[in-house]
Amino acid sequence: MFKILRVDMAAKSTKFEDVPEKWQGLGGRGFTSAVVADEVDPTATAIGPLNKLIFAPGLLGGTNCANSGRLSVGAKSPLTGGIKESNTGGQAGAYLAKLGIHGIIVEGIPSDDALFLLKVGKDKAELVAAGHLKGLGNYDTVAKLVQEYGDKCGYVSIGQAGENLMNSASVAFTDRELRPSRHAGRGGLGAVMGSKKLKAIVIDPEGGASSPIADKEAFKAAAKRFAKALSEHPVTSGGLPTYGTNVLTNILNEAGGLPTRNFSAGNFEGAEKVSGETLNEVTVKRGGNPTHGCMTGCMIRCSGIYVDEKGDYVSKWPEYETVWAWGPNCGIDDLDAIARIDYMCDDFGLDTIDTGCAMAVAMEAGILNFGDAKGAEKLLAEVGEGTPMGKVIGAGTATTGRVLGVSRVPVVKGQSMPAYDPRSVKGLGVTYATTPMGADHTAGYATTANILKVGGDVDPLKSQGQIELSQGLQVATASIDTAGLCLFVAFAVLDIPDALAAIVDMLNAKYGWTITADDVNDLGKKVLTIEKDFNTKAGFNKADDRLPDFFKYEKLPPHNVVFDVSDEELDKVLDF
Amino acid sequence: MFKILRVDMAAKSTKFEDVPEKWQGLGGRGFTSAVVADEVDPTATAIGPLNKLIFAPGLLGGTNCANSGRLSVGAKSPLTGGIKESNTGGQAGAYLAKLGIHGIIVEGIPSDDALFLLKVGKDKAELVAAGHLKGLGNYDTVAKLVQEYGDKCGYVSIGQAGENLMNSASVAFTDRELRPSRHAGRGGLGAVMGSKKLKAIVIDPEGGASSPIADKEAFKAAAKRFAKALSEHPVTSGGLPTYGTNVLTNILNEAGGLPTRNFSAGNFEGAEKVSGETLNEVTVKRGGNPTHGCMTGCMIRCSGIYVDEKGDYVSKWPEYETVWAWGPNCGIDDLDAIARIDYMCDDFGLDTIDTGCAMAVAMEAGILNFGDAKGAEKLLAEVGEGTPMGKVIGAGTATTGRVLGVSRVPVVKGQSMPAYDPRSVKGLGVTYATTPMGADHTAGYATTANILKVGGDVDPLKSQGQIELSQGLQVATASIDTAGLCLFVAFAVLDIPDALAAIVDMLNAKYGWTITADDVNDLGKKVLTIEKDFNTKAGFNKADDRLPDFFKYEKLPPHNVVFDVSDEELDKVLDF
CATH class of the missing domain: 3.60.9.10 (Aldehyde ferredoxin oxidoreductase, N-terminal domain)
Structure with a gap:
């Protein structure tokens, strides 16, 4: 066992x-x-x-x-x-x-x-x-x-x-x-x-075997229904395999939710140059691989292989959040540079989001200019070398802001925000503020209903409905992460009712359980409660479930919106 | 008015x-x-x-x-x-x-x-x-x-x-x-x-006048009694004017409470060389001034003027905490170097404690060696110049620890501990943990009863009695700080009952009040409560009122003690 x-x-x-x-x-x-x-x-x-x-x-x-x-x-x-x-x-x-x-x-x-x-x-x-x-x-x-x-x-x-x-x-x-x-x-x-x-x-997997399953036939049937849902949803079967997660650059740019130059604007004039469409085009032209699964058994295959003009490997396809962190957020529109940066981050072993945001904060501090791709590559190389400034960037966005005396630092609980401005994608703002993880899009990915209109339609610019949206997604995500499923199955789960039923059926078939969808939901709540309790004992209280103040008074172009979900509402999100 | x-x-x-x-x-x-x-x-x-x-x-x-x-x-x-x-x-x-x-x-x-x-x-x-x-x-x-x-x-x-x-x-x-x-x-x-x-x-004080006083005669009489108490207490009339606050180096060293090489030991082999006794001797020999008041109306005059061998001004006398932070805590026993460092900190405008502790953390990280006074002066100069490593040190101990990946970082609420090891001066450990200010000796200076046997005698190595000691001192200090009195009057106040009575009488005489010593105490509690409430709203909870974990499992030589005041006790300190 x-x-x-x-x-x-x-x-x-x-x-x-x-x-x-x-x-x-x-x-x-x-x-x-x-x-x-x-x-x-x-x-x-x-x-x-x-x-x-x-x-x-x-x-x-x-x-x-x-x-x-x-x-x-x-x-x-x-x-x-x-x-x-x-x-x-x-x-x-x-x-x-x-x-x-x-x-x-x-x-x-x-x-x-x-x-x-x-x-x-x-x-x-x-x-x-x-x-x-x-x-x-x-x-x-x-x-x-x-x-x-x-x-x-x-x-x-x-x-x-x-x-x-x-x-x-x-x-x-x-x-x-x-x-x-x-x-x-x-x-x-x-x-x-x-x-x-x-x-x-x-x-070493030698000698290993597929996990034991209590009811193999039932499992097989449910797994098939689940696969069918993934193959039918346009995001998991179309957008992601073709453009990777970077399909989002153009979408967020159009929505005015693409944080640009350290969260100073919601559009980037160079978005098209670093978009998933361009990524796909360049990759196909150069003989790379635009549709690649990062693990055995992946049906979505949002990964890809980025090659240079000679066709040599540069990096796996940078994720949307990587493209954004080092691209629009740093004012950089050079996809080759971003792919090299992605490789360096993978090689040094760095979170591309926190280091990219740290670089943008360093740019705001005047250490280098926004748009300076060469400078960014050079400074990132210093992280690997362990120079003093390299260690600062490697310590992440919050520490970089502290060391360089920057007041506009986009972090929650010390972790940097990802590629969705919380003022114009307010559902994600709620997730950033309230997840026990620190600012994290994957913890409750409200881009779904806010932007993609998957699993509902909640106006991203208004505060209404964001609390409920984020809560539902945070609970579902905790369950999905506990099941070991790729988060992207959520697109299918949100739109195709049988996908969730199939997951429940697989869990029951594997473990001999008789749980329901409600039980899966309760499991998510249980996990979140464990996490929140730990954080309380670690020194957090509800005042830590807030965005930095500048999101509340700096209006984000082009919609000129601030983050206006009230503290009282935020306090309800994980109050089960 | x-x-x-x-x-x-x-x-x-x-x-x-x-x-x-x-x-x-x-x-x-x-x-x-x-x-x-x-x-x-x-x-x-x-x-x-x-x-x-x-x-x-x-x-x-x-x-x-x-x-x-x-x-x-x-x-x-x-x-x-x-x-x-x-x-x-x-x-x-x-x-x-x-x-x-x-x-x-x-x-x-x-x-x-x-x-x-x-x-x-x-x-x-x-x-x-x-x-x-x-x-x-x-x-x-x-x-x-x-x-x-x-x-x-x-x-x-x-x-x-x-x-x-x-x-x-x-x-x-x-x-x-x-x-x-x-x-x-x-x-x-x-x-x-x-x-x-x-x-x-x-x-520009021109045109100013002494503060209006409701009952001048009563004030004058009370002020006289207060002055008498200051002139009679051995600490305020003897130790401090002669040796400055640095009178404490030898005392803490003997008590095994002088944190050495980033809080790795409680004694420093070079303590004598940087002690107040040596400071006085060198100052007198070189023609400096060993007894100097930092402000008009000071009767204690714990300041001094440190000069070099030619008799030229180097700095005001470094305080004990400065001598300690850059001396024993960095393994440095060179008083001239410490005085030059004190000047640099004053000139750049730096907290000597947080930057000295940051330097010791940098030494622990291997950036320079313990005891390297020249290296410390050079790196401190970089703080003024604003080099990357200078900015790291200038960001303080906690940030330096983060950037350099050090696990033994002596801070509470992000502020570095001063010159008294909390394991062997446990009353101060309680103050460090619980004051709303972050680790701060002045917030409740338990060295009094723990080490100097002023205002009582509480064994510094045992956990018993420290809670009550720290609480009483924190309340009294909040009152003293509200009155605008130098904290060192506390030595007299703790040992000479008429000193507190004189303060109460002065307040009543100045403002036409009829308050009692209890009211002064309540004022201190009120101030502390305001501060604690602010911190709660800023994101702190009781888990922030803790010392870093290594103080609880690393035994401090020579007494081989850990900090063992329980969390439950700590939670009572400011729970009025």
């Missing part, structure tokens, strides 16, 4: 444990958040010995349900000081599930300075010295590991940012082609891994 | 207003905290336009009561994100009181980039362009202002740190000899002043 792998970095030991009663029925984010809440002192120093780093596939991980291979990473966040779950694509989620691993809990800190890697296989795990990987970026790290452990494993690693305990450090995961291009990006979890001197995890 | 001077930096206007009913009876800290609580949005960005900067003499300011010339500066702190009052010696407090100014409220931010200074005289005030002072340190700023406005004024200014909005920026005040050597050091209030583009305040 499924086991927990507990790794003690101080004792350099590993052991498998049964999943205790209290954590059964919790996978992915539900599991990581429950472990953090149960085992981490909320006032602990995030990069100190009392924090723990948890990896967990979702409840549907290791099955042939489409898009079920997401992996959640959780800890107390060095960036926000609160609880954090960041999830990722790549191969690791399915591999761990197939090895029967419910989750990995990494705890303690070695007393010496040596780096280690964790080898995980069928019913075995060991810590191995990894001094030879010290200082390497993720690409070089994985290249060495592939030489040592072969091309059948999944690799998890940190780059220079994680080793240097930067608050924007990500954890990297290899995709099907062994590129460390999928990241648990947000909240500085790479720094937690770095603090534990854990450079990498090698997951 | 007394007026409030309100200065609008956006409109470039000044006006005098009556003191509203609600703020009457509140001076100094009581006034600044009440104005912040009433007029500043607790979620405002501290260096943004919604914050306000308040200056206020105390209730006994402008009288001939000994040591009554302290000036409080208040705002929402950029360093802590909470309410802040930092008070200072120098001439400004008495001058403002004698001009009949109850307080100055500076609000708004200019839309352009030009610097201004505020000229304040008898019944007049105006904003004057001050572009010629841009980029100057406090010493050069004051030198220029003295040329322009003469040697009879009091000067308030910010250096490069304040102009650059650094979170450790102080506000400087001139002493009797026109040296900008007295500072409202803590909490980054210089950055708030810098954000408002207010480079300086010129206070």
Whole structure:
């Protein structure tokens, strides 16, 4: 049966444990958040010995349900000081599930300075010295590991940012082609891994098998209905596979919700040049791959492979939020530069959102000019090198604002806002303010009803209806993250009633449960409540559920709107 | 009668207003905290336009009561994100009181980039362009202002740190000899002043007069009794005038409470070399001045003038906390280097505690070695120059720890701890944890009963009795800060019952009140409650009233003690 792998970095030991009663029925984010809440002192120093780093596939991980291979990473966040779950694509989620691993809990800190890697296989795990990987970026790290452990494993690693305990450090995961291009990006979890001197995890899936299923026939039927929904929805079957997530640049630009030059305007004159349409065109012309799945079993395939004019690999397709953070938000309209930046972020192991926003804040401070792509690439290179200014940028947007004395810093709970201005996409503003994660679009993706008119139609410029929209999405997202499904299945779930029914049926078929859609909803509420309680014990109160003041008095062109959802309304969002 | 001077930096206007009913009876800290609580949005960005900067003499300011010339500066702190009052010696407090100014409220931010200074005289005030002072340190700023406005004024200014909005920026005040050597050091209030583009305040006392007193004879008699108490207590009449506050280095070293090398030990092998005894000896030998009052009317005269081997001025005597922060805490035993550092901090306008602790954190990160005085001077010079690493240090200890990835960062609410290890001076540990100001020794100076055996005897190594000790001191301190008295009068107040009675009698005589010592106590509680409520609305809860975790599990030599006052006890301290 499924086991927990507990790794003690101080004792350099590993052991498998049964999943205790209290954590059964919790996978992915539900599991990581429950472990953090149960085992981490909320006032602990995030990069100190009392924090723990948890990896967990979702409840549907290791099955042939489409898009079920997401992996959640959780800890107390060095960036926000609160609880954090960041999830990722790549191969690791399915591999761990197939090895029967419910989750990995990494705890303690070695007393010496040596780096280690964790080898995980069928019913075995060991810590191995990894001094030879010290200082390497993720690409070089994985290249060495592939030489040592072969091309059948999944690799998890940190780059220079994680080793240097930067608050924007990500954890990297290899995709099907062994590129460390999928990241648990947000909240500085790479720094937690770095603090534990854990450079990498090698997951050897040999001997693994699909997750056991109580009622195989029922599961198969439900999985088919779920796949059908994904194949029918225009976003998951059309927009995303063709243009990637960057399909959103033109859409947000038109909606006046594309934050430009550090959230000073909602349109960018160079949007078209960095849009998904251009990305697709350039990729096709140069012989790259515009439709690529980041993990086995993905039906949506929003990823792609970006190549240069000679057809050589530059990076995986930068996500919309990456394109935005380093593009419009920095006044940059150079797609090649953005792709190179994306590669550097993947290689150093950095959250593209928090570092891109940090760069825009540095531009506002006059360290370099808006639009200076060369300067941005150069300064980003310094993050990898660990120069003083590189360390500032690597520490994220909030710290960069503090160091440089900038008053307009777009963060909530210390985490930078993503690619949707909260004044003109107010539903996302509500999510940014209230999610326990710090400003995060994925926590309750109101772009759906606000902009895309998926799952409803709520005017993005008005405060009405945003609370309910964000609440519903936050609850649903917590459930989806617990199931281990890619968030993009939500497009289908929101518009096609049978998609949710199919998820419920799959959960019941796999575990022999008899839960309903309401139970799934309650699971989401339970996870959010665990997270919010942790944050309260970590020092947050409702005043932390607010946007920075300038969003309330600076009018955003072109609609000239401010964020005007009241504090009283915000306080209701997660008050179940 | 007394007026409030309100200065609008956006409109470039000044006006005098009556003191509203609600703020009457509140001076100094009581006034600044009440104005912040009433007029500043607790979620405002501290260096943004919604914050306000308040200056206020105390209730006994402008009288001939000994040591009554302290000036409080208040705002929402950029360093802590909470309410802040930092008070200072120098001439400004008495001058403002004698001009009949109850307080100055500076609000708004200019839309352009030009610097201004505020000229304040008898019944007049105006904003004057001050572009010629841009980029100057406090010493050069004051030198220029003295040329322009003469040697009879009091000067308030910010250096490069304040102009650059650094979170450790102080506000400087001139002493009797026109040296900008007295500072409202803590909490980054210089950055708030810098954000408002207010480079300086010129206070011309001409036409001012002693504060009106309802019953002059009664006041005179009480003032005499108060002076007698100060002249009789061994600390205020012996230790402080002879050795300065640095009398404490040897005492704390012996007690095992002198935090050494970033709070790694409680003794420093070089303590004697930087002690008050050595300071006095060197000063006398070189022809400096070992006994100097920082403001007119000071009977304690704990300041001094430090000179080099040629007898030339280096700095005012560094305070104990400065000697400690840059000495033992950085492993430095060079008094000359520390005095030069003190001058640089005064000139750039920096809190010596937060920047010294930041330096020690940088040493822990390996940026330079512990004990490297030359390296420390060089890196401190970079703060004035505004290099990237200089900006990091100038942003304070917490930010330095974040940028450099250090897990042992001695801060509470983002403010660095001063010169008393909370593990072996546990009463101060309670104060650090619970004061609304962030880690601050002056907020409830438990060194008294813990170490000096003034006002009682509470074992510094045990948790018993610390809660009551800290609470009593925090309440008394809030009252003393509201009265505008130098905190050092507390030594006499704690040991000589008539000292407190004399303060009560002076307040009654001045204002025609009939209050009792209990009322003075209640005033302290009222001020603390205002402050705590503001912090709650700013996002703090009881989990913010904790020390960093390493103080709870790292044993401090030589006593090998941890901080073991329970959370439940800490929560009682300000729960009136």
